[in-house]
Amino acid sequence: AQSVTQLGSHVSVSEGALVLLRCNYSSSVPPYLFWYVQYPNQGLQLLLKYTSAATLVKGINGFEAEFKKSETSFHLTKPSAHMSDAAEYFCAVSTGANSKLTFGKGITLSVRP
Amino acid sequence: NAGVTQTPKFQVLKTGQSMTLQCAQDMNHNSMYWYRQDPGMGLRLIYYSASEGTTDKGEVPNGYNVSRLNKREFSLRLESAAPSQTSVYFCASRGDTGSSYGYTFGSGTRLTVV
Numbered sequence: 001a002q003s004v005t006q007l008g009s010h011v012s013v014s015e016g017a018l019v020l021l022r023c024n025y026s027s028s029v030p031p032y033l034f035w036y037v038q039y040p041n042q043g044l045q046l047l048l049k050y051t052s053a054a055t056l057v058k059g060i061n062g063f064e065a066e067f068k069k070s071e072t073s074f075h076l077t078k079p080s081a082h083m084s085d086a087a088e089y090f091c092a093v094s095t096g097a098n099s100k101l102t103f104g105k106g107i108t109l110s111v112r113p
Numbered sequence: 114n115a116g117v118t119q120t121p122k123f124q125v126l127k128t129g130q131s132m133t134l135q136c137a138q139d140m141n142h143n144s145m146y147w148y149r150q151d152p153g154m155g156l157r158l159i160y161y162s163a164s165e166g167t168t169d170k171g172e173v174p175n176g177y178n179v180s181r182l183n184k185r186e187f188s189l190r191l192e193s194a195a196p197s198q199t200s201v202y203f204c205a206s207r208g209d210t211g212s213s214y215g216y217t218f219g220s221g222t223r224l225t226v227v
Contacts, residue, residue, distance in 0.1 A: 009153060036218075043117075043203060043218040044156075090155060100146070100171070101207075101216055105155040 006104035023091030119219035136204030
């Protein structure tokens with residue numbers, strides 16, 4: 001079985017500060033990992049994905065994530081937060097072709113002026 | 114624009130009423146999914162369809178039925194709505210080149226059961 005843990009439900013940072021959203025996964029086989037962002041009253045948009053190629057993955061809007069097998073982690077970072085980054089962020093895992101996507105519970109990011 | 118279209122966007126039902134949520138994708142994807150999103154619970158899989166003509170239960174299927182009408186359309190039916198089914202429902206489809214391409218999501222249906 002596969003699962004994702006996102007510790008905490010809310011993160012608040014100042015504009016211009018580092019953003020770090022944590023994600024740990026559990027999988028019996030090499031995983032595919034994803035980060036999605038959801039802006040208020042909208043659907044989910046793919047930020048970035050890891051598919052067994054480079055361990056450092058760059059996504060849209062300046063976000064990146066690093067796959068660390070030894071730590072079973074896939075943390076999302078952005079060097080400098082912008083007000084427009086305020087949203088809910090979901091980490092997700094799937095394993096193998098035709099596999100279902102399992103989501104974490106999500107983290108709400110707030111950005112203070 | 115290509116993508117996943119869900120209708121309706123909002124719905125209020127009385128307990129015991131039935132309704133069908135519609136979903137259509139125009140990306141020629143084989144796999145389609147229905148999720149529900151509740152505060153603090155993330156997204157939970159209700160049903161999915163790996164290909165036209167097949168459907169399977171997900172994590173929380175009770176109280177729901179689905180129909181994969183054709184390759185484009187995947188509908189979710191609530192036969193007798195309950196307040197516990199108040200939620201935001203998302204339909205998604207997945208590219209066919211393995212699972213490495215992630216999902217494309219619709220914009221959601223916000224359902225309230227009173």
